Amino acid sequence: MSKLPKEELEKKLATFVGLQIGPPQEPLEPVNESMIFHWCEALGDNNSIYTDSEAAKKSVHKGIVAPPAMLQVWSMRGLEMYRGTGGARDKQGELHALLTENGYSGVVATNCEQGYTRYLRPGDRISAQTVIESISEEKATALGIGYFINTRTTFRDHNGEDVGWMTFRVLKFKSEAKPQAAPADGAGAPAAPKRMRPVLGHDNKWWWDRINEDKLPIQRCKQCGTLRHPTRPMCWKCQSLEWDYVVASGKGIVYSFVVIHHPPFPGFEYPLIAAVIELEEGTRIVSNLVGIDPKDVKIGMPVKASIENVDETLKLPLFRPSS
Amino acid sequence: MLTSIKDECAIAGIGMTEISKNSGRSELQLAAECVKAAIEDAGLKPTDIDGMTGFTLDHTDEIEVARTVGIPELRLFSRMPHGGGAPMSLVHQAVMAIATGMCKAVVGYRAMNGRSEARYSAGVGGGAETPDQIQWSWYMPYGFVTPTCWVAMHTQRYMYEYGATDEGLAEIAVTQRTYACNNPRALFYGRPITVDDYYNSPWIVEPFRLYDCCLETDGGAAFVATSTERAKDLPHPPAVIRGVAQGAAHDQEVMTSFYRENITYLPEYDLVADQCYAQSGLGPDDIDAAIIYDAFTSIILFQLESFRFCKRGEAHEFVKGGTLGPDGRLPCNTNGGQLSEGYVHGINGLAEGVRLIRGTSLNQTKKSDHVLVTSGASMPTSAAILGKLN
Numbered sequence: 001m002s003k004l005p006k007e008e009l010e011k012k013l014a015t016f017v018g019l020q021i022g023p024p025q026e027p028l029e030p031v032n033e034s035m036i037f038h039w040c041e042a043l044g045d046n047n048s049i050y051t052d053s054e055a056a057k058k059s060v061h062k063g064i065v066a067p068p069a070m071l072q073v074w075s076m077r078g079l080e081m082y083r084g085t086g087g088a089r090d091k092q093g094e095l096h097a098l099l100t101e102n103g104y105s106g107v108v109a110t111n112c113e114q115g116y117t118r119y120l121r122p123g124d125r126i127s128a129q130t131v132i133e134s135i136s137e138e139k140a141t142a143l144g145i146g147y148f149i150n151t152r153t154t155f156r157d158h159n160g161e162d163v164g165w166m167t168f169r170v171l172k173f174k175s176e177a178k179p180q181a182a183p184a185d186g187a188g189a190p191a192a193p194k195r196m197r198p199v200l201g202h203d204n205k206w207w208w209d210r211i212n213e214d215k216l217p218i219q220r221c222k223q224c225g226t227l228r229h230p231t232r233p234m235c236w237k238c239q240s241l242e243w244d245y246v247v248a249s250g251k252g253i254v255y256s257f258v259v260i261h262h263p264p265f266p267g268f269e270y271p272l273i274a275a276v277i278e279l280e281e282g283t284r285i286v287s288n289l290v291g292i293d294p295k296d297v298k299i300g301m302p303v304k305a306s307i308e309n310v311d312e313t314l315k316l317p318l319f320r321p322s323s
Numbered sequence: 324m325l326t327s328i329k330d331e332c333a334i335a336g337i338g339m340t341e342i343s344k345n346s347g348r349s350e351l352q353l354a355a356e357c358v359k360a361a362i363e364d365a366g367l368k369p370t371d372i373d374g375m376t377g378f379t380l381d382h383t384d385e386i387e388v389a390r391t392v393g394i395p396e397l398r399l400f401s402r403m404p405h406g407g408g409a410p411m412s413l414v415h416q417a418v419m420a421i422a423t424g425m426c427k428a429v430v431g432y433r434a435m436n437g438r439s440e441a442r443y444s445a446g447v448g449g450g451a452e453t454p455d456q457i458q459w460s461w462y463m464p465y466g467f468v469t470p471t472c473w474v475a476m477h478t479q480r481y482m483y484e485y486g487a488t489d490e491g492l493a494e495i496a497v498t499q500r501t502y503a504c505n506n507p508r509a510l511f512y513g514r515p516i517t518v519d520d521y522y523n524s525p526w527i528v529e530p531f532r533l534y535d536c537c538l539e540t541d542g543g544a545a546f547v548a549t550s551t552e553r554a555k556d557l558p559h560p561p562a563v564i565r566g567v568a569q570g571a572a573h574d575q576e577v578m579t580s581f582y583r584e585n586i587t588y589l590p591e592y593d594l595v596a597d598q599c600y601a602q603s604g605l606g607p608d609d610i611d612a613a614i615i616y617d618a619f620t621s622i623i624l625f626q627l628e629s630f631r632f633c634k635r636g637e638a639h640e641f642v643k644g645g646t647l648g649p650d651g652r653l654p655c656n657t658n659g660g661q662l663s664e665g666y667v668h669g670i671n672g673l674a675e676g677v678r679l680i681r682g683t684s685l686n687q688t689k690k691s692d693h694v695l696v697t698s699g700a701s702m703p704t705s706a707a708i709l710g711k712l713n
Contacts, residue, residue: 198460288465310464
């Protein structure tokens with residue numbers, strides 16, 4: 001079918017909001033000990049109230065109970081769901097198909113929250129009723145543009161009482177062609193992302209060359225002796241083009257700093273601390289602080305340069321707390 | 324010879340596209356639409372325009388925009404550098420050309436798919452070996468690559484030296500959102516936030532939370548400047564340019580001037596403020612409302628100090644208690660600003676400044692004889708003072 005204009009598509013999408021996706025999903029089996037044991041074994045959960053009937057009898061539960069996080073398990077379809085042979089499409093299926101037909105073919109689950117009213121016991125029969133709660137406006141995401149679909153499922157026991165709920169969010173998106181990843185270093189394994197490299201030119205390459213020799217240089221005017229950083233080809237004070245450098249002691253203080261959370265870039269771990277360091281020679285330099293919790297960073301604290309490899313080929317002057 | 328530009332020129336037209344997260348059209352089309360709207364608002368035709376100025380960051384060529392809109396001849400074409408520092412530089416270009424008789428009517432514009440295409444939050448990095456890439460190379464390997472990071476560095480030191488807390492920043496964020504709630508152009512129209520929402524918003528780069536940061540949006544905004552004499556005969560009350568200035572100060576870098584003795588203020592704003600006040604013969608007490616560039620909440624503090632609305636180090640207190648709200652001493656960013664209306668690189672702010680002078684803002688202030696409009700922080704910058712016709 002041909003794609004709908006965006007306005008029409010969004011009008012159609014709006015008709016799904018508030019709908020139950022279909023009749024309640026009835027359980028294939030009641031809550032039972034075998035499935036509880038398999039689940040706990042797979043997840044490595046050794047809590048005896050799930051797995052040891054003797055111990056469970058002595059607990060406040062007076063017998064085996066199901067782990068609350070299994071809430072959705074009891075009304076799920078097995079292979080039928082995996083193979084997509086579940087018979088007539090429900091409203092959720094229709095909604096996904098509508099978006100797929102309009103180019104939003106990608107799907108990814110992004111959020112799930114559950115709430116539990118009571119522990120479930122063997123013999124409980126749990127059904128699930130799902131409502132399409134909301135559909136977002138079109139969002140631009142790292143995967144591509146798309147719509148977030150929020151559903152809310154209410155779980156009830158065989159007496160019709162609520163035992164828990166689940167909200168689930170999926171993104172239906174237009175996947176964009178991604179540039180090919182850098183060639184892998186190892187056989188077949190994708191290369192770990194690397195930090196951005198400095199761009200090297202006449203005015204800064206010499207500085208990075210010294211870093212690779214484990215020296216932290218500060219450019220110095222040969223005529224008037226003024227130190228300068230970042231490097232520049234002329235002395236701002238006496239306009240001389242003649243320069244050399246001194247090797248810094250690496251001692252300095254934190255002049256200012258920030259704690260970076262977002263957006264994350266490949267090759268870094270977050271939160272990431274960036275700081276302006278004032279070196280004892282008087283010039284300042286921007287770098288990362290490492291070996292310290294962001295909460296413990298204080299302006300004025302002493303730090304020391306440490307030239308470290310951040311990956312196989314990039315050396316950087318980083319700074320660590322010093323006494 | 325001309326000795327003063329005071330009152331020589333005026334803004335006669337403003338035009339904007341809608342602000343959105345995905346315009347669905349090219350930046351060239353956005354530029355053409357807002358330029359056309361500004362020319363029509365001024366009661367002029369494309370054939371009346373003879374100068375055009377934009378941003379170096381625009382992806383559309385000013386002559387391509389001129390050709391698209393049907394502006395046949397240009398006697399001035401220019402592009403102003405330094406991103407958010409540029410918007411009032413466009414006014415500066417227009418005034419210099421008009422006051423000297425080089426041009427009769429100049430259009431300035433900015434049009435960007437700042438959300439659906441290139442986003443500033445994506446950071447700088449990579450690319451050819453050019454002086455700006457060499458500059459960014461002092462920061463890229465450390466992941467220190469976004470405007471949020473750079474401005475946060477100044478802000479942290481400011482808070483440390485002056486004992487400032489984030490209370491003033493929270494008040495700025497909430498006040499501007501409140502203005503935006505009243506402005507249907509705003510991306511956050513009808514969506515208020517509370518101080519609690521501010522504190523609960525996630526860290527982006529400490530000390531900045533989400534609500535300290537401006538929006539990223541698609542949109543275009545343009546203005547038409549002409550001589551005040553001519554503007555008198557055009558449909559809207561002219562927004563007369565009392566003063567306009569550019570400034571770059573010692574040891575200036577673009578966004579990373581961390582090597583100055585003091586990084587808790589931005590001397591380029593002092594330079595711009597002194598010129599604007601000297602040209603106009605006005606002082607801070609004469610300014611009734613302001614459009615203060617707000618890529619981040621804290622840069623409003625730096626500017627309030629440089630434009631001498633309060634003393635150095637006191638802006639974080641000055642803004643508390645409703646100072647920038649509708650009944651305060653200095654109603655500020657009455658469109659919701661770039662924090663809550665949208666980010667069109669300050670030209671949307673200029674449009675709001677013109678509306679305040681005309682008396683047509685959706686949050687019209689009680690008094691608006693003089694409105695200050697500024698440009699971005701932490702780079703070479705610019706500002707203008709608009710006034711009513713005498």
